[in-house]
Amino acid sequence: MDHMSEKIIKVLKDMDIEDATPESSLMGDLELESLQIYELLAEMEALCSVRIPERVLLKVDTVQDLADEITKLVEKKHD
Amino acid sequence: MDDTKQKTVKNVIGMWSALKGLLVIAVILGHSVYEAEQICNIPVYPIPFRVLTKAGGIILFTFFVISGYLFNPKKKGIGKQYGKYVLIYVVAALFMTVAAVINDWITGRTNPNAGSLFLGCLYGASERMSLFGWEIQPPYALWFFAVFMNSWLILEMLTKIKKEAVRRGIIFGCPVLFFLFCIGVGRPGGLILERLPFYIVPTIIAVMLLYIGYYIKKENILFQKIKWYWWCIIIFTALGSYFFGKIDMMRNGYQLNILDCVGGICGVFVVLYWYIRLINPDNRLLDPLMWIGRRTLLIIPIHCVEWALFMWADWRKLRPLGMYGSAFLIFFLRMGIIVLSCIVIEYLQMKYKRWKQEVKKNGSYVRENH
Numbered sequence: 407m408d409h410m411s412e413k414i415i416k417v418l419k420d421m422d423i424e425d426a427t428p429e430s431s432l433m434g435d436l437e438l439e440s441l442q443i444y445e446l447l448a449e450m451e452a453l454c455s456v457r458i459p460e461r462v463l464l465k466v467d468t469v470q471d472l473a474d475e476i477t478k479l480v481e482k483k484h485d
Numbered sequence: 486m487d488d489t490k491q492k493t494v495k496n497v498i499g500m501w502s503a504l505k506g507l508l509v510i511a512v513i514l515g516h517s518v519y520e521a522e523q524i525c526n527i528p529v530y531p532i533p534f535r536v537l538t539k540a541g542g543i544i545l546f547t548f549f550v551i552s553g554y555l556f557n558p559k560k561k562g563i564g565k566q567y568g569k570y571v572l573i574y575v576v577a578a579l580f581m582t583v584a585a586v587i588n589d590w591i592t593g594r595t596n597p598n599a600g601s602l603f604l605g606c607l608y609g610a611s612e613r614m615s616l617f618g619w620e621i622q623p624p625y626a627l628w629f630f631a632v633f634m635n636s637w638l639i640l641e642m643l644t645k646i647k648k649e650a651v652r653r654g655i656i657f658g659c660p661v662l663f664f665l666f667c668i669g670v671g672r673p674g675g676l677i678l679e680r681l682p683f684y685i686v687p688t689i690i691a692v693m694l695l696y697i698g699y700y701i702k703k704e705n706i707l708f709q710k711i712k713w714y715w716w717c718i719i720i721f722t723a724l725g726s727y728f729f730g731k732i733d734m735m736r737n738g739y740q741l742n743i744l745d746c747v748g749g750i751c752g753v754f755v756v757l758y759w760y761i762r763l764i765n766p767d768n769r770l771l772d773p774l775m776w777i778g779r780r781t782l783l784i785i786p787i788h789c790v791e792w793a794l795f796m797w798a799d800w801r802k803l804r805p806l807g808m809y810g811s812a813f814l815i816f817f818l819r820m821g822i823i824v825l826s827c828i829v830i831e832y833l834q835m836k837y838k839r840w841k842q843e844v845k846k847n848g849s850y851v852r853e854n855h
Contacts, residue, residue, distance in 0.1 A: 422562045437557035452838035460775035463499035
């Protein structure tokens, strides 16, 4: 499990969402509501000090997908 | 998961956020048109505005159905989430009251607004009325937020009922009872029971709409092939409601009784079904719409506060601009205020989150080293 996925899973645990794995689908397996997903994005923005554009939501299904997108944004910011 | 369902899950939240953003813009424009009508005193709207205001009911219905589509029953934390909604409502009510006080003071209003607005928030008023000698007025668009949070809570509770038949009986039975009641008392078009506190009837309708959205998602109906005769019925009912009916969700107005409600739902289905097929997710125009859609529950309270602060309908100096000029000027001013307010609030929220995370990190560092 990569570092970013771990961060996301920890944030989900703080949101009382247990049993998340990198392969868990946000809306499918974890059954997150839209507000919870927005809350997750906001927490990750604060944690990683990066702005996550809403367009990312079109590309992510699983925790790993979100981790990959956030990692790309963080690397882009540091370049 | 097959390809169709993959598309459902992977793309859906972003696409629905964009549609919600478009609906929010339409609502704010519709409200600006209403203010412009007050300013210009024009009895008949220009055709584009008439088309928009006619669609008001279906816009609200669509909003609830999308929210239902994005709904998932929580295993725990319902009270905590509802508490957050109540907090937003209370904070919005307080800010709105302060804004109204400022407006009353600046305009030197002899009949102050602030008190009646605050009481309207506490009571959940759908119209101007007198209650035990106190004047109260509807709290602008905050009624929608109240209906959303209460219908969400009721649906969460109803999903705990194990028997599907009982659950559906309650969800669909209550609105049907309301429509039968309207017929029974000789007011088939509704516009009754609007003096009940806290938008009881709109909440009942909203619970049904949320559930319909949830059901559409669960059964994957948007990605199934619909037979031509069903399309004929759906489109015919939707158009019939649009042209001959009128939905006023806040005041329980359904000109064609249950046909308006069914027609509205049919209209929503048409919108959702074709939206998800025709809109290209790669279109960059979706980005600002998704930005707005994500912040809907923040925008509604801000919209109410700016409404109370500026009381646009009093801006008679805009009259020379005419209906279009006044409406669009008010609309763009409003959107500017709303977007700026969202940016400031989110900046403060981000600062607060980072501070909390630092405190948590320092707390664990201290614990580890002792």
